[in-house]
Amino acid sequence: MAALIPKCVNGSVYQAARAFCRQEILEKGLCEIPNFLTSTAVTKILSSAERVKGLGKGFRSSEEHNVYLEDNAETTTAVDTVLRTVSFPSSKVLLNQAELQEDCPELLELFRWPGLRGLLQEAFALPKLFCSADPLGGVYLNFFERGDRLGWHFDRSAFSVNLILRECPRGQGTWPPGAFMYIPDSKGFFDANPNFDLATLQSGSNPSSSVGLNPTVVPDLKPGTLYLFAGHRSLHCVSENTTDTVRVNAIFTYNLEPNVSLNQYTRQKFFGS
Template identity: 30%
Template structure:
């Protein structure tokens, strides 16, 4: 669910608008200042993973991500990541291929429960959400912050994630 479809009165919108939260995340990351996204779709999104849904292994384009967990799936829906698998100077294709081939050495499963706030470096940490099963979905939000003001998705990415650009 895109940001523009989340009512302003919801707790997640109020949390995202709070300067104290933004400043806390900046402090945790050692950043002098963070900005909220200006994107009408991607500033905050809510992801619902139903039976069989997953998010395969990937890296983020952004340096870091911030998530809030609402509901754990009945089964599966685990967040697995491999911290520091690559760097700006080394894409580590061999290491990435090992993980894709099923080698779990170095993979960490992040424990979570409803209310968990997670801040992680997704650009260098390969990560995924494992397939879910059962009638209870996995529901979480992604909050978008960055070091530059005026952040927005490009049209291709907006269309890919939301099926629209505005």
């Protein structure tokens, strides 16, 4: 079994994660696995990815969306709540699977490795999982440059896998720059309070506990950390990157059904082609 683990993965870390991931997802909706990727692989993938990006590949995506990831065009006035109407900006540069596959074979190997799917199945108690069949969106890289961020949202999918390759240095303020943060198990609260003033989430202090939410959590993610996340349960975002360090991570897309691809509209919106 161990022989089948890709060289870029720390085998003992992976084996240990198989044993604790389910409990973490049940308790926190998030399972962090530090040192999942070897530091050699982190360095190699980063330098290859930046070289490819330097050749002019990649797509800068900028959009406005509400917390349910509905963009302006999708937002109807039928349910005119604050949560549905307040929009947040998101922007980043994406390097899609077709652009990275030759230079970052480790990411393709990881994406197709049954062991990664097995980990996700274990964590989320899923009977079966399939690699996305999309030629651009199966595995892709995100680059958060200065000014980029991901606005507050709930994922549409119940599960996600995110591999951290580089994080921004932490500053002095309440919220670190370019950092993933989430309000654990907040879906019920926001469903019950559709007119909640989201501006309070933007302020410098942590307002969550005072209004009946769990306090906002900012996990201390490191290069090489893999994290599994139940992103439909917990409102989350990536804070604005106010530094010159580019945050880089890889997203792996799996589906409950085989042969799922993005439709043309979504592919255009996400990847620009």
